[in-house]
Amino acid sequence: MGARELADHQTVFTGVGAPMLATALAQRTHAPHLTMVVEGGIIGPHWKPGWLPISTNEMRAAYRAQALPAITDVFLLAQRGFLDVGFIGGAQIDPYGNLNTTVIGDYDRPRVRLPGSGGANDIISLCRQVIILTVHERRRFVAKVDFVTSPGHLGGGDARERSGLLFGAVSRVVTTLGVFDFEPESRRMRLAAVHPGVTVDDVRASTGFEFPVAEPLRTTAPPTEDELRLLRELDPARQFLG
Amino acid sequence: MGAIDREVDFRAARRRLEAKAKSAGEKLATLEAAVARVADGSHVAFGGCLYSRTPLALIWALLRRRPRGLTISRNLMCYEGEWCMVAGAVEKVVTSWMGIGLPWGLSRIVREYVESGRVPIEEWSHLALGLRYRAAAMGVPFVPALTMLGSDLMGVGGAKTVTCPYTGATLHAVPALFPDVALLHVQRADRFGNCQIDGYPHMDADIARAATTVLVTTEEIVDEDEIRRHPDRTVIPGFIVDALVPVPYGAYPHECYGRYDAEVAHFSEYVAAIEARGAAAVAEYLERFVYGPATHAEYLERFGAAALADADRRGHELTT
Numbered sequence: 001m002g003a004r005e006l007a008d009h010q011t012v013f014t015g016v017g018a019p020m021l022a023t024a025l026a027q028r029t030h031a032p033h034l035t036m037v038v039e040g041g042i043i044g045p046h047w048k049p050g051w052l053p054i055s056t057n058e059m060r061a062a063y064r065a066q067a068l069p070a071i072t073d074v075f076l077l078a079q080r081g082f083l084d085v086g087f088i089g090g091a092q093i094d095p096y097g098n099l100n101t102t103v104i105g106d107y108d109r110p111r112v113r114l115p116g117s118g119g120a121n122d123i124i125s126l127c128r129q130v131i132i133l134t135v136h137e138r139r140r141f142v143a144k145v146d147f148v149t150s151p152g153h154l155g156g157g158d159a160r161e162r163s164g165l166l167f168g169a170v171s172r173v174v175t176t177l178g179v180f181d182f183e184p185e186s187r188r189m190r191l192a193a194v195h196p197g198v199t200v201d202d203v204r205a206s207t208g209f210e211f212p213v214a215e216p217l218r219t220t221a222p223p224t225e226d227e228l229r230l231l232r233e234l235d236p237a238r239q240f241l242g
Numbered sequence: 243m244g245a246i247d248r249e250v251d252f253r254a255a256r257r258r259l260e261a262k263a264k265s266a267g268e269k270l271a272t273l274e275a276a277v278a279r280v281a282d283g284s285h286v287a288f289g290g291c292l293y294s295r296t297p298l299a300l301i302w303a304l305l306r307r308r309p310r311g312l313t314i315s316r317n318l319m320c321y322e323g324e325w326c327m328v329a330g331a332v333e334k335v336v337t338s339w340m341g342i343g344l345p346w347g348l349s350r351i352v353r354e355y356v357e358s359g360r361v362p363i364e365e366w367s368h369l370a371l372g373l374r375y376r377a378a379a380m381g382v383p384f385v386p387a388l389t390m391l392g393s394d395l396m397g398v399g400g401a402k403t404v405t406c407p408y409t410g411a412t413l414h415a416v417p418a419l420f421p422d423v424a425l426l427h428v429q430r431a432d433r434f435g436n437c438q439i440d441g442y443p444h445m446d447a448d449i450a451r452a453a454t455t456v457l458v459t460t461e462e463i464v465d466e467d468e469i470r471r472h473p474d475r476t477v478i479p480g481f482i483v484d485a486l487v488p489v490p491y492g493a494y495p496h497e498c499y500g501r502y503d504a505e506v507a508h509f510s511e512y513v514a515a516i517e518a519r520g521a522a523a524v525a526e527y528l529e530r531f532v533y534g535p536a537t538h539a540e541y542l543e544r545f546g547a548a549a550l551a552d553a554d555r556r557g558h559e560l561t562t
Contacts, residue, residue, distance in 0.1 A: 042442065059441070068441060070445060072445060107397075115339050125392075
């Protein structure tokens with residue numbers, strides 16, 4: 001479903017894991033002119049099926065790349081405004097699309113120390129629009145994150161702009177149950193679509209906060225035979241397909 | 243004076259650089275002689291990224307000296323950071339991310355050391371840490387940026403904002419990070435320390451310029467004429483480098499672009515041992531791989547020639 005959020009001719013800053021697979025799928029279906037950009041300092045790779053990278057900083061991620069700039073410079077392309085879409089995986093997420101990958105509990109003496117931002121903060125701060133791809137679980141969708149590692153709409157309204165983040169924002173959250181967008185005024189998450197067979201109550205049961213439902217609520221189209229075949233080719237070991 | 247004050251002190255950093263020789267002469271040294279330049283309490287920056295072109299041979303040699311009180315920084319810290327924690331070598335880790343990668347889950351060692359308050363992690367975003375090295379490489383105390391603003395990361399490492407004197411915009415004044423020592427691994431250099439890197443450059447060129455002392459290992463020493471034939475490929479000029487050590491497989495079992503692939507099965511074994519026995523497994527690993535072998539060549543022998551050849555084959559397949 002994530003792949004369908006991407007359009008042809010876009011530049012996409014792709015995070016590790018499922019977003020990589022979805023971007024590679026988009027490249028092979030409706031978006032042949034999409035340029036994939038990866039945080040290791042990689043522009044325009046064309047990954048080999050069965051050889052998907054497991055990190056953003058390894059030779060598999062650079063396979064058949066067009067350019068290999070330094071890491072700082074690849075992020076500066078996003079700061080300059082060259083990146084249409086940031087596409088990253090999930091973590092603890094709140095109704096404003098703020099992400100936590102740093103700590104559960106207190107920063108100095110955390111209950112759980114998570115791995116940290118990596119490039120997620122930069123991707124979410126600097127790309128024109130940001131799509132978050134995540135498993136939909138109640139423990140992930142919380143009313144308030146313990147630590148804002150990567151800023152969504154912060155406290156809502158114009159809080160993001162007021163912090164100095166003038167460009168871009170989280171626009172979609174694609175989950176295993178459906179798709180959220182954000183209300184234009186409050187910038188709170190709104191259920192825009194559910195996957196076939198999923199009800200609004202199913203989504204509520206897996207979400208730790210209240211959310212409005214778009215009128216009309218869309219139902220996403222199931223994956224086509226072609227998409228499924230390509231996904232299996234790209235990820236035969238099911239590293240990312242789950 | 244807090245750590246950040248020393249790290250951003252561009253005047254002192256400039257004086258340190260002015261005081262040292264910036265020679266065009268030979269830089270060849272042994273691993274032992276190179277790491278002898280790392281004083282306890284230093285800030286040591288590691289080049290490469292995650293399990294790519296990590297200066298593992300230098301870290302191997304450094305840990306054998308049983309250093310104390312180090313601050314280590316790296317953009318994405320892999321398990322070499324865990325070694326430093328368990329070896330009792332570090333006081334603080336500065337990074338944007340620490341672990342091995344998605345398939346290996348959260349680092350149990352990071353959890354144990356950070357959650358107990360033994361070793362703090364000072365977290366920056368990936369770009370912000372890159373800009374910290376770049377500001378230092380530029381010789382200035384900060385560079386303005388649009389990243390990290392609004393996030394709780396602003397409250398962790400002492401980051402401040404600045405109002406743009408031209409537009410009035412709020413900008414992140416990303417503070418410089420001048421490390422005392424840089425540890426880097428490259429594919430090729432001449433004996434004068436002119437270094438060339440194949441594949442992705444990561445942040446090594448900035449780190450080399452940011453640090454006071456630069457220690458480099460290289461897969462191979464090439465003739466001066468070869469460097470002079472392709473000077474456009476030289477990313478670290480020789481006068482920046484203090485010590486250069488030829489160490490084939492100097493990043494192994496991490497990958498080195500165009501040369502050898504990473505040994506992900508080895509990472510899985512390492513993590514499985516930690517799952518079973520916790521930090522004791524890292525201590526055992528250090529005995530077996532770091533303190534045990536008398537030379538780096540002996541360290542490589544513990545992996546075996548067949549494993550090295552296979553890593554070579556995969557590395558070439560991925561880049562040709």
